[in-house]
Amino acid sequence: MLSKKTKYALHALTYLGKHRENKTVLIQDIAEEHGISHKFLENILLELRKAGYLGSKKGKGGGYYLIKEPKDIPLSRVIRLLDGPIALLPCVSLNYYEPCAECKDESHCGINKVMAQVRDETLKILENKTLQDILEGE
Amino acid sequence: MLSKKTKYALHALTYLGKHRENKTVLIQDIAEEHGISHKFLENILLELRKAGYLGSKKGKGGGYYLIKEPKDIPLSRVIRLLDGPIALLPCVSLNYYEPCAECKDESHCGINKVMAQVRDETLKILENKTLQDILEGE
DNA sequence: TATTTACCCTATAAAAAACATAGGGAATAT
DNA sequence: ATATTCCCTATGTTTTTTATAGGGTAAATA
Numbered sequence: 001m002l003s004k005k006t007k008y009a010l011h012a013l014t015y016l017g018k019h020r021e022n023k024t025v026l027i028q029d030i031a032e033e034h035g036i037s038h039k040f041l042e043n044i045l046l047e048l049r050k051a052g053y054l055g056s057k058k059g060k061g062g063g064y065y066l067i068k069e070p071k072d073i074p075l076s077r078v079i080r081l082l083d084g085p086i087a088l089l090p091c092v093s094l095n096y097y098e099p100c101a102e103c104k105d106e107s108h109c110g111i112n113k114v115m116a117q118v119r120d121e122t123l124k125i126l127e128n129k130t131l132q133d134i135l136e137g138e
Numbered sequence: 139m140l141s142k143k144t145k146y147a148l149h150a151l152t153y154l155g156k157h158r159e160n161k162t163v164l165i166q167d168i169a170e171e172h173g174i175s176h177k178f179l180e181n182i183l184l185e186l187r188k189a190g191y192l193g194s195k196k197g198k199g200g201g202y203y204l205i206k207e208p209k210d211i212p213l214s215r216v217i218r219l220l221d222g223p224i225a226l227l228p229c230v231s232l233n234y235y236e237p238c239a240e241c242k243d244e245s246h247c248g249i250n251k252v253m254a255q256v257r258d259e260t261l262k263i264l265e266n267k268t269l270q271d272i273l274e275g276e
Numbered sequence: 277t278a279t280t281t282a283c284c285c286t287a288t289a290a291a292a293a294a295c296a297t298a299g300g301g302a303a304t305a306t
Numbered sequence: 307a308t309a310t311t312c313c314c315t316a317t318g319t320t321t322t323t324t325a326t327a328g329g330g331t332a333a334a335t336a
Binding site for chain 1: 311313
């Protein structure tokens with residue numbers, strides 16, 4: 001399951017995607033819309049900004065805004081950013097690889113091989129679904 | 139990512155799948171083979187037995203053994219049993235459904251719709267990969 | 277039938293991760 | 307100047323995961 005962090009990030013991106021004509025959106029507005037803690041959401045938006053999905057403006061009239069096209073924001077990226085690996089095991093993670101302690105020989109591990117296939121197929125799904133798909137479903 | 143519980147369960151099932159000619163296998167043997175805590179593994183095997191994947195025999199000469207065909211043990215089942223939902227959000231889980239607190243109207247939520255699609259496609263993958271596939275990769 | 281073996285079951289504790297809050301700092305509009 | 311709003315780091319709380327403990331029960335064997 002996704003963490004609340006990732007779930008809230010998706011809600012925030014969706015909200016920002018729906019308000020692209022406005023210049024900026026306040027953290028507070030998104031937080032209130034979904035009943036999320038302001039401060040918790042703030043940390044999430046910060047991460048999204050650092051990752052290049054959002055822009056921000058300080059001071060009165062400031063706020064956040066989307067700087068990427070919704071079609072260029074795949075679920076895979078958002079999940080990786082906030083939740084970490086998409087692979088089901090560390091030993092098959094492309095971005096967060098770690099060997100499994102209980103596995104003596106990765107190259108002869110059937111679990112490893114199958115999980116690598118699962119990873120590839122799962123990635124295909126999550127790379128093809130984007131914020132755009134979410135917005136179209138609203 | 140899968141919990142260690144699920145990962146160990148897969149190792150145990152694999153071990154039992156590779157030793158089907160022997161009548162039974164000791165918890166201890168599996169635990170030692172993979173450097174897993176005996177007691178932790180015991181709880182996992184217990185769950186697998188209750189779920190109908192394993193049989194057991196008490197007393198001297200006892201132990202565990204596989205009672206299903208490897209091809210009839212899909213990853214989806216093992217994951218659901220030990221880790222819970224396969225869906226990425228509670229609001230699209232088939233077996234562990236819960237509404238999302240921050241979502242006012244599920245039927246008009248784009249995240250919900252996309253995640254339901256992701257769930258369906260992910261399930262296809264995990265239902266088609268079985269213990270048999272793991273055994274063939276060893 | 278006594279003894280040993282090995283699974284059965286529940287409870288509890290330790291560690292890690294997730295979730296949330298706090299509070300002052302820096303930039304900007306008015 | 308001042309109010310507004312994001313920026314950033316640190317810390318606390320809760321939940322989940324991981325692991326351990328210890329006695330109970332059934333079966334084989336002698």
